[in-house]
Amino acid sequence: MTNDQGVARMRAEVAASWERSAAAGVEVDQRAAPIAIDVPDLRGQREAHPLARVFPLLDDVLGREVSDCGAVMALADAEGTLLWISGHPDKLRKAERIGFVEGSNWDERLAGTNAPGLALATGRDAMVTREEHFRSSVRSWSCAATPIHDPGTSQLLGVLDVTGGDTLVVPQTMAMVRAAARLAEAELARHLTPPPAQDRPTGLRVLLELLGRNEALIGIDDGHGAVSQVRLSRRHSEIVALLAASPRGLTGDELSVLLYEEDGGASTLRAELNRLRGLLGTDLLASRPYRLTAPIAGDWLAVEAQLAAGDLRAAMRGYDGPILPRSSAPGIVQLRDSLAASLRQSLLQSRAPDLMSAWTRSSWGRDDYDMWVAQRAVVPANSPIHTLIEGQLHRLDAEFA
Template identity: 50%
Template structure:
């Protein structure tokens, strides 16, 4: 078995073990190109992601080219269908088989962001020497799966691959945000469904309802909770009966339509957030991997879920798989829905802080990063000083050099806010330096 380099992260170490078990050669010169031109054209022409590729290019394309990297969209089997980016980077990527038609499934190409993200169904950042195959270790990559917003099945993967500048958490957050936008666009493009079908996770108008207003309600009064519109769920349960407020709270507040509310412990808060974002349900192992920062026994998961079921009732939370029998509304879903329809003002007002800020759950932390980055990007792109000022008053924005700088550049010469902005820019320049993360334009 190939020897692990020192201090590999658990998800990377586990991937190396899988690669060794399946016989991937560490000396593989390049990933194989398994789709010829004809097969590639056919797969591109029928793949659902073809409809969102222009959006992905618009969101990430220029930023990727500016940093000398490569952008890829692949299918659920790990085949790269579209690859674009800086010309020099594209020529280098050809040498390792990172081209349209190349197969980057983990079982074929070893540990890599697109392949491992598909294997784990979670966002993955792979830095340099964390790659299993020697030929790929000059690269770093960040990837996340893209899901069907109706069935929650994996459609494919979005990846950014480049040099050291890619190997930062901000890149993965940016990729996740672009993937969520792609899923929202897939929901918008989906054909209308009957009232018995599940609405899209992102609150889009799949069932023919109107888009939400600034308060998160559609014009007809139905609540847009980010998972489904107001309707009867399985067995006649009212889908608006439960709401979870978790932004800026270390322990979420669960409210019922009757007006009763209860404050949940941190672990129960994390479990509910994770289940709300996986409407198809999760096995005990999957739930443990998403909620706990370290390995736990199945008995631990069962005990926590049983306690939570006793609080909610068996008609709300079921097992085999663990899932909510009715969609759960959440304040973080409202922010995401408002961003989806372009209401940045409403999203800023609704954002009360980071999602479960003390959470140690990998899934919750990723969701919190995604939401925070999406909102920050929308505020920057708006060019509006009042929204930038609101962002710098949040816990995440107080030390945001790029936001303070953008605000300073847009404030008129006589504005009373200029001295504050100039002072914050000077302070952060001293403390942090002038380097800012990659961001889309």
């Protein structure tokens, strides 16, 4: 079976993973996954990792069952490096032949399509069976994986995986892995202790999510760990985004110019602001000038900061789409275009085929002709993705000729 034939019969998320793997330069005949941590350094990495607290629990509730089924259990960090592996001795020896060993990295950009790598890439449960694996050496295996998050911060800590033979390819496997991961998160939550009262932050904080959303999601942290979330209307989303981008505040006239394509009228704006104040509270939305009175943390601000720091990969991971994509408010259009242009220019200069591929696979980047051309220039001519690139360029030539 050729790669093209395999992709044609695959689930969409697996086919997309094959594209990412090919774009990153993974070879189909690559025998083993790369080693990221040498054995002498592994102990220190384990001891310092938050999941060290729950590995014994996972090994007890899941590892034993997996071993009895003739399979192996693995726990990877957020970068895809396998920190712990346990299971049936015979399967462990066979897994060594494909580099499925402690210290190896199974990020799909390094090891090709596999369940731990797919779970990391999508943030969701993943099952990859035999022929769905990108590398031919792994196609006698099947695996199921799910992410584990820090219950206090929601930060991704790693991935729990079960790898074995055809007996794993049943719905109960994914349910078992998911249940074990939730048990681990519950155990981590049990060890969380609130800081002393004198060390707790005071005052409100605003967490604003705008990327890829037509309506903003705003979280209001009371400074003591309680967060209330509100989904705003499109107009209120625009107002909050503009105020968040203007820490010193905006006069009514300034806000009106940024908000309305035509003269919206002072009374209309005042009515919207009064309704918004009713949602957020008078402590958060001040006037004269209009401004948000709490510190702002936003997804688009994080992407801007990562770009400024030169961390393009982190910026791409955080970029879930344009800012309020359906908004036509002049100020929002300016914010949206500025961020997208900065990210796009950094991608064009990066010569990183996997990052370019992530852009051209997206709804906002699929018609970006220049990006497809730049991607073609850095992808090897014998790569499976090269044919895809040529096909997309032909499509764009035909559509926009």
